[in-house]
Amino acid sequence: MTHTEEPGQPGAHRPVLVVDFGAQYAQLIARRVREANVYSEIVPHTAPVEQILAKEPAAVILSGGPSSVYADGAPAVDPALFDAGVPVLGICYGFQAMADALGGAVAQTGTREYGGTHVDVDDSGVLLTGSPTEQSVWMSHGDAVHEAPEGFTVLARSAGSPVAAFEDPQRRLFGMQWHPEVKHSPLGQHALENFLYRGAGLEPTWTAGNVVAEQVERIRAQVGDARVICGLSGGVDSAVAAALVQRAVGDQLTCVFVDHGLLRAGEAEQVEDDFVAATGVQLKVVDARAQFLGALAGVTDPETKRKIIGREFIRTFEAAAREVVAEAGAHEEEVRFLVQGTLYPDVVESGGGEGAANIKSHHNVGGLPDDLQFELVEPLRTLFKDEVRAVGLELGLPDAIVWRQPFPGPGLGIRIIGEVTAERLDLLRAADAIARAELTAAGLDRQIWQCPVVLLGDVRSVGVQGDGRTYGHPVVLRPVSSDDAMTADWSRVPYDVLATISTRITNEVPEVNRVVLDVTSKPPGTIEWE
Known part of the structure; x- marks a missing residue:
């Protein structure tokens, strides 16, 4: 971790810049670098190389992305980046863009690799030192590097990737076809740390x-x-x-x-x-x-x-x-x-x-x-x-x-769908207090990132309470798990806990006659509804 008043302004720690080529995992790459106690920031691929170098990066990581390097309009890497003396790691599309910019060959293989993939590894180099010679990694690509650029050593191969990883340690340039940042690549963090510590010579001092x-x-x-x-x-x-x-x-x-x-x-x-x-x-x-x-x-x-x-x-x-x-x-x-x-x-x-x-x-x-x-x-x-x-x-x-659950600055104002009134706030406050109390009683506070309770203020639903017909409000439970709120998955709260929350809310908050569960991840949904 480190500090700046604006992202992009180097502080005491020179940043590792993650160049985002439209990857769904760009933020995750930055997070994994920070987990190695090295400061990182994200910059767009549209930033000129002069602007990137002006930030005095300690290293640069080229992210994955959805394009093909040989397609019209595909984002490219300025070869000047590789002559600047800055350590560079290419991942997936960034790996292919690096190979293309330096004179290697990238083309379709006819064999797409998505998900868990077997690779054969040469662990004698820098990037993959200490890795088993056979391992499973997470890939997501239809193109592949067929020939490494001149001066590079091939470190790994798979059925669909003749060149799945390469390096030129003297120029401090490295690349891999798979995604080391995802947990489905069990040794991915090890490879990232090899790049940071051995390849780029950085110290884990960002604490x-x-x-x-x-x-x-x-x-x-x-x-x-x-x-x-x-x-x-x-x-x-x-x-x-x-x-x-x-x-x-x-x-x-x-x-x-x-x-x-x-x-x-x-x-x-x-x-x-x-x-x-x-x-x-x-x-x-x-x-x-x-x-x-x-x-x-x-x-x-x-x-x-x-x-x-x-x-x-x-x-x-x-x-x-x-x-x-x-x-x-x-x-x-x-x-x-x-x-x-x-x-x-x-x-x-x-x-x-x-x-x-x-x-x-x-x-x-x-x-x-x-x-x-x-x-x-x-x-x-x-x-x-x-x-x-x-x-x-x-x-x-x-x-x-x-360890308090995150709570948005606008408060319950953005957890009421529709107009915010004193009556609706009181209703939502009561339902929220019940949900929080039961999650705490179940020992789930550290497992759940947060659990917004959302009042559908402009929606009514028919119900039966006390042998009579009701026309009350529904509330939504939105329990999510996350590390940093950039991505999130819905939390699998035990059914008995959900049942207790629902029963208590509909019994103790008369205006609510229905409790529903939001099971949407982020993306596509944000954590808060508004």
Whole structure:
């Protein structure tokens, strides 16, 4: 793990850049590099080689992709990259693009390889040293490298890949046809680490402890002696961001907790009690429930909701900042900085970074107003969720905060499909509290990434309760498992636990007469419904 205020700006650790050729696994490659305690970032294949080299990468990894290198318009690799002295690893399409750019031969073999594939390995080189000479790997390709470029040694072969891996250690250039980043390649991480440690000569020094030290230094340099406020949401991200900033600037920080009425049951108490007890931070509580509900009245469009919530957050913080200064008796001072717990997945999903699609605006990324009065401090902007938890533990935050299920900044406002009203919020809060209590009682908190409970506010269904016909709301359980929220699978919650949750909700929340289960992975569905 490491830090930067913007992804792509090298900090103390030069990045390993993952060039994304449209692979479904590009983010996973970056994650696997980070698991090797080496910092990584993702850049689009459209970035010119001069721009890539300007980032001073410690190494470059070329991802897979859906194209054929010989097809019209297929993305290519500028051969200048291979003459720059930077270690390069090509994976799948990136492997083929490397071979093509360096004078090798790529063509259809007539034998497609998808899924588990047997390869014969020469372990005498760098990339596959320590690997068994026969192993199973995960492939997904219809083209193959037939001839390695001049100067390269062939390291592996399969039935459909005459050249399944190659290397030129002197030029520090390596490649493989299979996907080492997926767990279906059991020795894939070993090969990646061979590239990072042996091929590129990198040290595994990107750790939670280093992140804290580097971020503290960066925050002090950015903030100086200015006053800072941080919006606490009750979630892991804002708590860790606040703890980092407090470590850096101490009582220059005041945390502002906005009770916007979109919180789950017990969250306000957790922030006011648990976090303050753990950190000793100065906390200002703002009751803005009426303000937010008024702004959301009649609004049903998800993007509009997010932008309204983002706008109202900032306006609330601006008012709170003025009060913080007034209460301190320092009327001549201003609060210049706002701390946010923005994460790398937030940036990616909000269209951050060149070439990224805008999946949805996060209130702290795409939902900020244009006339923002603060400079942002975002110490977690390049981190994934599991890395944030590691930093939180390093900072000494208690498990109750660090291991809390992720909760979106817009809160329950984006878990109600349709208009947000006080009545619907109360209904959803009650159902959510039951689901969380039963998952905790079943010991599933560490196994499930999170379990949003979604109220289909504009949908009614017929039911029978107490021998009478009802026309109530359905709620959706969305239990998912994930490492970093970039991808997710639905969690296989035991049937007896689901039955208990359903029975309790329909018995204890009279307005709900139906509980359904969302079994969609991400992709294609996002974790939150809105």
